[in-house]
Amino acid sequence: MAEANSISGKDLQEMFTAATGWLEKSAADVDALNVFPVPDGDTGTNMLLTMRSSIEDAYQVANNSVSAVAQAIARGALIGARGNSGVILSQIWNGLAQGLDEKETMTGADLVQGLLLASRTAYNGLSNPVEGTILTVIREAAEAAEKHASEVSNDLISVMEATVEAARESVANTPTLLPVLKECGVVDAGGQGLYTILEGALHYLKGETEQLKLRRPWMVASSIPLTTRAPQMVGAEDEVPYGYCTNFVIKGAELDPEKLRRRLEKKGLSVIVIGDDSAVRVHIHTLDPGDIMHYVNHLGTLHQINIRNMDEQYRDFLEMQKERMPEVDTAIVAVVVGEGLSQVFTSLGTTIIVPGGQTMNPSTKDLLQAVEAVPSEKVIILPNNKNIVLTAEQVPALTEKKIHVVPTRTVPQGVAALLAFDYEADLETNTVSMYQAHLEVKSIEVTRAVRATRLGGLDIKKNQAIGFLDGDLVAVADKPEEVLNEVLERVEPDKAEVVTIYYGADTKPAEAEQAAASIRERYSQLQVEVVQGGQPHYNYIASVE
Amino acid sequence: MTVKIITDSLGDIPPGIAEELGITVIPINVIFGNINYRDGVDLTTEQFYDKLAASKVFPTTIVPSLGRYADAYDQVAEETGDIIVITNSHKLSASYETAVLARERMKKKCRVEVIDSLSAIMAQGLIVMAAARAAKDGARLDKILEGVRNNIPRAHIRMAFGTLEYLRRGGRIGKAKTFLGMVLKVSPILGIRDGEIYPFAREHSRARAIDYLYEFADGFTGIEGIGVEDVTTPGEAEELARRLQARFLGETIYRSRVGPAVGAHVGPRVLGVAVLGDRDQP
Incomplete structure (x- = not known):
């Protein structure tokens, strides 16, 4: 043929x-x-x-x-x-x-x-x-x-x-x-x-x-x-299965599929009614199949009746899904704020994200709940902020689960740790390699001064852009981009390989792209990546590796 | 009588080695549009990758017919009564199924044992090469079979990828689908585990991904073979082979190139290291 x-x-x-x-x-x-x-x-x-x-x-x-x-x-x-x-x-x-x-x-x-x-x-x-x-x-x-x-x-x-x-x-x-x-x-x-x-x-x-x-x-x-899914979504009702998947054919004379469909839609979900005046096929998910059969029985003769319990099928399905994923037994809980940053962490395999960061520190209880919610007995926590590390370190004593904290103090450290996660390795090995990785990245954070001050030999006016390198205040200028460049100069950018810039909720994409372009121009060997982080307060968070 | 080894072209046996060790390689077909190319026969690897880069059509691969396998068996049976066929993982291609069924189509009488390597590219190749060496040294069929079975769990491979798009489109991505859709530009490191593609690690730059491959090989003892292969980046492969040679002074580091039938599914810029040996860490 x-x-x-x-x-x-x-x-x-x-x-x-x-x-x-x-x-x-x-x-x-x-x-x-x-x-x-x-x-x-x-x-x-x-x-x-x-x-x-x-x-x-x-x-x-x-x-x-x-x-x-x-x-x-x-x-x-x-x-x-x-x-x-x-x-x-x-x-x-x-x-x-x-x-x-x-x-x-x-x-x-x-x-x-x-x-x-x-x-x-x-x-x-x-x-x-x-x-x-x-x-x-x-x-x-x-x-x-x-x-x-x-x-x-x-x-x-x-x-x-x-x-x-x-x-x-x-x-x-x-x-x-x-x-x-x-x-x-x-x-x-x-x-x-x-x-x-x-x-x-x-x-x-x-x-x-x-x-x-x-x-x-x-x-x-x-x-x-x-x-x-995020913890608050676990067990959301939109996916809970219900009732019975009910299928049958009605044969008769002068059947009205349209009318029948309208009736059945009041009695169940996923209603499908097709056919003509002599034969109609029905599919419906219902809590009470008996009621449906009783209702249609007078319309004609019933054929190919098939009713199955969907809850049983759902359980089997969940079992099967487990087998289909990589058999990772270590879950990761990370503290992140900003839609873009959350996506970065999720796409790199974070199991649960606890919203939080600068000025929005989650409580020990928030972290504990997340740890309890993951379907795993072994959990690594990435606090990603220096004000949250201590909170995270309280969690291991409060749960039966085996918890390790990799004390990441910035978002770039969290990303570096996450990238080092090895799907083959056990909890201990992963903790060690993630700890090592978080030390190997330089973190730049650029924000605005909330008040005038003098710090680390710098005179800072309110609302000026200030820059931190691994938590130390090292630069001040009027524009965030200037500060970003100034901090970058301090980390030997000519020897680095990758710079990733996460721009904040208040920063325009064009400004971030322009800042990146100017860095690429000066350091042609650098791979500069720009990602919409969406974080509040910080105009820029950048990692240098 | 010397045992003869047959394999499919998905094992990327380095040029010259197949002849040297007397291995018969059955080419796997690559289909571009409506034209059928036999891997390594009608199309050189260079021509293929030029075509892959230029073409909008996505190539597909097809294991040759039963008849083609049976012919290969018959031809080898001219010289021997004992044949071992070592195929690509049955989870990645139909080579194993075809190789098994082809035995019934043979005209000659000959013992033919078919083994699934549960592997691919040079990890498969190293298993095949070890078997061929044993055969050349005069080992008997059962002894070689035992060796192959022992070697299957000892053959490991890691590949640094440029993109996972080809794997996804070709349907072979397996559990590495966890790595799809990453927001950051990272180099995924995949390997083969239990016969299918498995996600192992991610590195934030190509240079780090290559370091990962070096460190992966560095963690082996009792090495019986190391292979380095590329798709379109021979310079990187040469450099990595040099580093590994400096680390493993007595070993031959085999250099090969991913054949078109696999290349069509992994895409350009894949760089792989295969090791036959014992891993220090589990």
Whole structure:
């Protein structure tokens, strides 16, 4: 089946069979991804069973037109749909069938048409479409197919390649759209399933049958890392699973899917109702499945009833998630203020951030709570401020957990310590190497004088910019940038490698960039990085390594 | 009868060594657009990386067919009745699966043992080279197999990365996804553990990342092989090899280059050190 500009109904059957086989190989991995809208935990299996039902119907068609086969696929998917994503998948094939209506064969242009309608039908089928799911993936894939066909080539394989590539990018991007995915560090399971199906279809179109046999689909990795939540968010109710995932089909006469959906939306969440006046498929998450069954029983006959407890699935899911992350048994609690700085610390692997810093010192209790909240028996605390080191050192005596404090007195020291964290090493080894690393960095802090004074041989007027080097006041000037430069001159910048400048909430990005540019100009060997720290009080915090 | 060793091209055996030790290397294919290149055969490493830098298309890699593996077995079976095939980690490619299945497609009668190195690039290469040396010295098949099994947990690799984007796109990032999305520009140090990519450390500059690689190798005893390899930065690799040579005076420091099939997944600027030996620290 290589090198074709259009395919027949028979080819479409086989393409779906190949795609289903491809999905089958990774169905278990897709199951493991599932978190949305509450963890059903079986998205891959549901999509696979939906696809199988499609194929069964597809092979009952005697007619060799793509139109007839696509309609059979859509019908099979509707009747066989399971779970949230299975139902949405059936809507997608329904749209595809509409796009291929009355077509004998499918060309690249027909595929584009089918995908666009698939996307539209999928969105229309839901009362509350959510981005960052399979919906986004089908939409972005369809848009990419359309763009490719009009701007590059409308050759069938070429269009399919563009579709698959766009689907992959879209899947990788789902965590940026859907916070629950970001928190779990996974991509959307339904999106991954759809991508895999499309990729399987592409392999078939390209005649790559041996690979379909031998290789396995790759799981798309999230484009953003796993982030850990702040302590106050632990146990937030938006993710607590509830009740039963309830699925069934009603067969009867004069059914009204619209009306039924409106009714069911009052009785549960994640409601999906699709079908026509003779058969309707329902998916709902509810606390009382009995009430739902009782309500729909009079509408017609019930088929394929499937009710599962989601709490059990959720527990299994959490267990599985644990296994998927690096087996780090040491957690890190850091005291940080400023959105940018918090991001820096989180992205470097801080488990919990306790907000605080200059003039906002957290209490021993605040730190203790954070230490107790982390899912680990061993914790390293980074106080990141000289006024907090002592507070942090009170914590080990107050908890059963094993706590080490690396006495970081500045933000740059905290970052240097964090970078030295070794994922392989134990608590003791890490404490030693982080301690060593925090000594090896020079910290510059630039702020404004709150009153006039004379200190360290410097005459300081109120509101002038003052600069500290490792906690010692060493420079004063009218502009913060002047002070930054003056302090930098004291640390032999011609021998340093990296300068990182974190600019504060009151500093304009352009000013920070200009300061960095002037440093680069004077010291061409320096790698100067500018990061929005967002910290209050300090115009600049900089590290020199 | 001498045992013969076969491996895939993902082990980055240094140029000349395969011939010297009588190792048969099966090239892994790289696909750019619609064109299929055999690793190291149709495309030199230089040409590949020029193409990678210039192309907007993302290359993919494909393990050759069962038939290609079976042909290689049959060809080697002309000379011997005992073959050991050492493959790339099954978590990183389909080489192991293919190598196992290919045995049934062989025409000749020959004992073929397939072992998963649970590794890649020169860590895999060093395991293969040690096996080939034993074979050349006349060791029997079972003895060599035992040696390979012992060496698998002793082969370590660390790589300093320029970017993790290629790994992410290729789907092989494994647990190193923890390192994605860092706000600061840091050099991630990754390695292979339990057959997959694993995050080990981060350094704030390239120079420090290279120091890390040196110190990593420095922590070994009982060394049976050290390899240094680069993707597009041979100068850095030469310098690091020189430093390591000064530290390990009696050892040969093997220099190699990451082949295109792996290069497509790790991207330019990866610099790696592989050691076969015993680590001082756990």
